[in-house]
Amino acid sequence: MHELSIATALLELVARNVPPGSVVRRVTMEAGPLRGVEPSAMQWAWQSARAGTACEGAELTINLLPWSLRCLACGNQFTARDVYVACPACNADGPLPQGNDDLRLMSIDVDVPDATDTKS
Amino acid sequence: MQVSVVQNVLKLNDEVAAMNRQRLKQSGVFSLDLMGAPGCGKTALVEATLQRLPDIRFGVIVGDLTTQRDADRMARYCKQVVQVNTGKGCHLEANHVHQALDHLRLDEIDLLIIENVGNLICPVGFDLGQDVKVGMFAVSDGDDKAAKHPYLVIEAGLLLLSKVDLLPYVPFDLELFRTDIRRLNPDVPVVECSVTTGQGLEGWLNWLKAKVKR
Numbered sequence: 546m547h548e549l550s551i552a553t554a555l556l557e558l559v560a561r562n563v564p565p566g567s568v569v570r571r572v573t574m575e576a577g578p579l580r581g582v583e584p585s586a587m588q589w590a591w592q593s594a595r596a597g598t599a600c601e602g603a604e605l606t607i608n609l610l611p612w613s614l615r616c617l618a619c620g621n622q623f624t625a626r627d628v629y630v631a632c633p634a635c636n637a638d639g640p641l642p643q644g645n646d647d648l649r650l651m652s653i654d655v656d657v658p659d660a661t662d663t664k665s
Numbered sequence: 666m667q668v669s670v671v672q673n674v675l676k677l678n679d680e681v682a683a684m685n686r687q688r689l690k691q692s693g694v695f696s697l698d699l700m701g702a703p704g705c706g707k708t709a710l711v712e713a714t715l716q717r718l719p720d721i722r723f724g725v726i727v728g729d730l731t732t733q734r735d736a737d738r739m740a741r742y743c744k745q746v747v748q749v750n751t752g753k754g755c756h757l758e759a760n761h762v763h764q765a766l767d768h769l770r771l772d773e774i775d776l777l778i779i780e781n782v783g784n785l786i787c788p789v790g791f792d793l794g795q796d797v798k799v800g801m802f803a804v805s806d807g808d809d810k811a812a813k814h815p816y817l818v819i820e821a822g823l824l825l826l827s828k829v830d831l832l833p834y835v836p837f838d839l840e841l842f843r844t845d846i847r848r849l850n851p852d853v854p855v856v857e858c859s860v861t862t863g864q865g866l867e868g869w870l871n872w873l874k875a876k877v878k879r
Contacts, residue, residue, distance in 0.1 A: 547756060547787035554674050562670050574674065579816045580790055628815055639848045642819055648675060653668045
């Protein structure tokens with residue numbers, strides 16, 4: 546299940562972007578439809594993979610991006626949740642998918658260790 | 666506090682893929698990532714390819730969860746074969762290929778075939794450093810598989826439909842299959858073939874020959 550690979554890669558990327566000793570509260574990611582990320586599978590993978598890391602208690606927010614499509618009949622560019630839809634402008638079938646295959650770590654909500662904090 | 670990052674999640678994989686790509690390019694190797702469901706005939710296709718194109722110097726990297734069986738089959742026709750066992754991993758990643766390349770003499774290879782783990786879904790999004798992604802469907806798997814796997818269809822530089830010798834025996838709407846592909850990727854070449862009978866294989870072999878002539 547590729548969501549597990551994605552979760553592992555996400556954790557590595559988060560670790561590179563926060564100072565050591567940080568406690569991560571939330572990680573926000575975006576996934577384009579081409580990536581086939583299934584939200585419940587992604588959440589399961591996240592919960593499995595985050596144990597023992599700075600993200601141990603962190604929530605994962607997944608923004609699923611829509612398909613970008615172009616109608617071959619009228620040229621209309623639009624977005625939709627499914628690739629097999631009719632053009633909203635002229636109702637023609639079979640719009641051409643334009644993507645998207647983004648898979649991005651967008652932001653991290655983190656408690657950064659205080660320099661004066663004596664607790665480890 | 667919120668740290669804005671906006672970075673590709675597979676950044677690390679893609680960095681290794683870029684290194685692989687550079688290394689292959691420097692050695693003048695054309696490479697492809699062959700993906701398809703388990704049992705669609707990837708290994709059989711590679712075996713047939715190795716036998717029918719003796720003038721091309723091949724290298725093969727084959728990924729499976731476990732066993733050396735695919736590598737053993739192909740080693741009968743090719744001296745440069747590396748088996749990667751992923752354990753539980755359902756797809757190859759750039760790191761696997763990076764390590765496999767160390768076991769190949771790239772200056773003695775014209776064409777590298779990377780046969781991915783049998784899977785129509787997970788491998789597609791992982792850049793290995795290849796020149797082209799090739800997707801393979803089989804007649805015996807049903808005519809709706811292209812429509813159900815748009816990512817592979819969209820990303821592929823060539824698609825194969827194998828086991829066409831079974832068309833008289835299984836329900837398969839060839840026009841539907843072709844239409845589904847055209848809808849997602851209008852320009853992708855589609856080779857309809859049978860490794861068993863040899864029908865249609867010329868299309869695949871000619872495409873490979875053209876890629877190697879540079």
